[in-house]
Structure formats: structure tokens, C-alpha cells
Amino acid sequence: MKSATSQARAREQRTRILCAARRCFIRHGFHGASMAELAREAQMSPGLIYRYFDNxxxxxxxxxxxxxxxxxxxxxxxxxxxxxxxxxxxxxxxxxxxxxxxxxxxxxxxxxxxxxxxxxxxxxxxxxxxxxxxxxxxxxxxxxxxxxxxxxxxxxxxxxxxxxxxxxxxxxxxxxxxxxxxxxxxxxxxxxxxxxxxxxx
Incomplete structure (x- = not known):
């Protein structure tokens, strides 16, 4: 079972990724925004993003x-x-x-x-x-x-x-x-x- 601290960390990471995704989608659209660009916007590795979202x-x-x-x-x-x-x-x-x-x-x-x-x-x-x-x-x-x-x-x-x-x-x-x-x-x-x-x- 995940600790309260790790659960809070996961929520923070998801929120950070979603905020970055929203900014990228606004600028380039869903199909124009790449996962690599999204990772740069979120300031994290693509691999970390894929831990929370499959695609x-x-x-x-x-x-x-x-x-x-x-x-x-x-x-x-x-x-x-x-x-x-x-x-x-x-x-x-x-x-x-x-x-x-x-x-x-x-x-x-x-x-x-x-x-x-x-x-x-x-x-x-x-x-x-x-x-x-x-x-x-x-x-x-x-x-x-x-x-x-x-x-x-x-x-x-x-x-x-x-x-x-x-x-x-x-x-x-x-x-x-x-x-x-x-x-x-x-x-x-x-x-x-x-x-x-x-x-x-």
C-alpha cells in the first residue's frame, strides 16, 4: 500500500503533467503537440510521464x-x-x-x-x-x-x-x-x- 506521502507526490506529478499538457494542447492542438514537447514543458522525462499516462x-x-x-x-x-x-x-x-x-x-x-x-x-x-x-x-x-x-x-x-x-x-x-x-x-x-x-x- 502506498504511503500518504507517495500518494500526495503522485497527485502532484499528475497535476503537473496535466497542466503542461493543457499548455501544449492550447498552443499546438492535441495532434500537433508531441509527448517529447510535453515532457519539456513539464520539465520531466518522457518515461516519468508514461508512468502516469499511457499515451x-x-x-x-x-x-x-x-x-x-x-x-x-x-x-x-x-x-x-x-x-x-x-x-x-x-x-x-x-x-x-x-x-x-x-x-x-x-x-x-x-x-x-x-x-x-x-x-x-x-x-x-x-x-x-x-x-x-x-x-x-x-x-x-x-x-x-x-x-x-x-x-x-x-x-x-x-x-x-x-x-x-x-x-x-x-x-x-x-x-x-x-x-x-x-x-x-x-x-x-x-x-x-x-x-x-x-x-x-
Whole structure:
């Protein structure tokens, strides 16, 4: 059995490798980034990387799982009114490659493109989407006294779909327009999110 110290070391190494992989994938794409380049970026030997990940394909799947966990943590912190969602949107669009609470727009597009070509990546993305929809919908339908918005289940499902489309559209727009005015984006979200999240008439 591994000691707590060795387990912590392994987690640190995996995180270091995934951060390096994200940076390489953002610069060169999944297929343009080599394992040798990734090793240089991580400042470790290729052999050490292969101790944790069998190949580049497994790195892609690990990044999807990592992003899912981070967004699930964001959803888990939503306890209260709809106003909590605005900072989640704004913070997560920061775009830094290893930002713990964000998805870089270029990396998002790479994942989306790879999901259209690779069955395993497509399955991982679909499973991630399902999980996030379920957990976010639970917050939308939870009673207000329990920190939710008390939306009816049918309405919550529709709202969740629109929020997901809004989120993904914003990420694509950010990739096309890196200097997008954050203040203007925030003002637009302040208009739209309350309309989406208000109780049914």
C-alpha cells in the first residue's frame, strides 16, 4: 500500500503533467503537440510521464475528467440565489491554462473537435455533460430553504439547456475575440441570467 506521502507526490506529478499538457494542447492542438514537447514543458522525462499516462489519448480523457471535477465543485458551492451564478460565469472565463476554475477557450474548442473524431473522447464528453446537467438541475429544483431556486423540474431542464448553450457560446466567442470587453459581457449576463432563472409565472 502506498504511503500518504507517495500518494500526495503522485497527485502532484499528475497535476503537473496535466497542466503542461493543457499548455501544449492550447498552443499546438492535441495532434500537433508531441509527448517529447510535453515532457519539456513539464520539465520531466518522457518515461516519468508514461508512468502516469499511457499515451496522449489518456491525457485528453484525464483533462476532461479534471474539468468535470472542477465544474462540479463550482456547482456544489451554489447555495442561495441566482446572483451566485454571475461570478461563476465570469471567473470561469478567465482563460488561464491551469486555472483551477476555468476552461481555456482554445482548449474547449480542441476538446469539442476531438469529440467529433474520437469515440472514446465523445463518450467522455457526453458523460460529463450529463453529469453537469443533472447536478445543476438539482440546484435549480432544490427548495429555497435548502439553497436552491425551487424551479419546477420541467422548467429547470429547459433553463439548464439554455445556460449550457449560453456558456458554450461565450467560450467560442472568447476564442474568436480574445480582447472581449469583460464589463460589457458582465452587463449582458446581468440582464439575461435573472430572466432565465426567475420562477415560472
Amino acid at each position: 496522449k489519448h489518456h491525457l485528453v480523457l484525464a483533462i476532461i475528467a479534471q474539468q468535470l471535477q472542477r465544474v462540479r465543485e463550482d456547482i456544489g458551492q451554489l447555495h442561495g440565489g441566482a446572483e451566485l451564478l454571475l461570478p461563476v460565469f465570469m471567473d470561469a472565463l478567465g482563460g488561464a491554462p491551469c486555472r483551477p476554475d476555468g476552461m481555456n477557450p482554445s482548449l474547449f474548442l480542441e476538446l469539442s473537435a476531438e469529440a467529433s473524431r474520437d469515440l472514446a473522447v465523445a463518450a467522455a464528453v457526453r458523460a460529463s455533460d450529463r453529469t453537469l446537467r443533472q447536478e445543476f438541475t438539482r440546484w435549480l429544483t432544490r427548495p429555497r430553504e435548502q439553497g436552491g431556486l425551487a424551479l419546477p423540474a420541467e422548467r429547470a431542464g429547459r433553463v439548464m439547456l439554455m445556460i449550457q448553450c449560453l456558456w458554450e457560446g461565450m467560450v467560442v466567442r472568447r476564442s474568436r475575440e480574445p480582447d472581449l470587453d469583460a464589463a460589457q459581457l458582465k452587463a449582458g449576463l446581468e440582464l439575461l441570467l435573472p430572466l432565465l432563472l426567475q420562477p415560472a409565472p
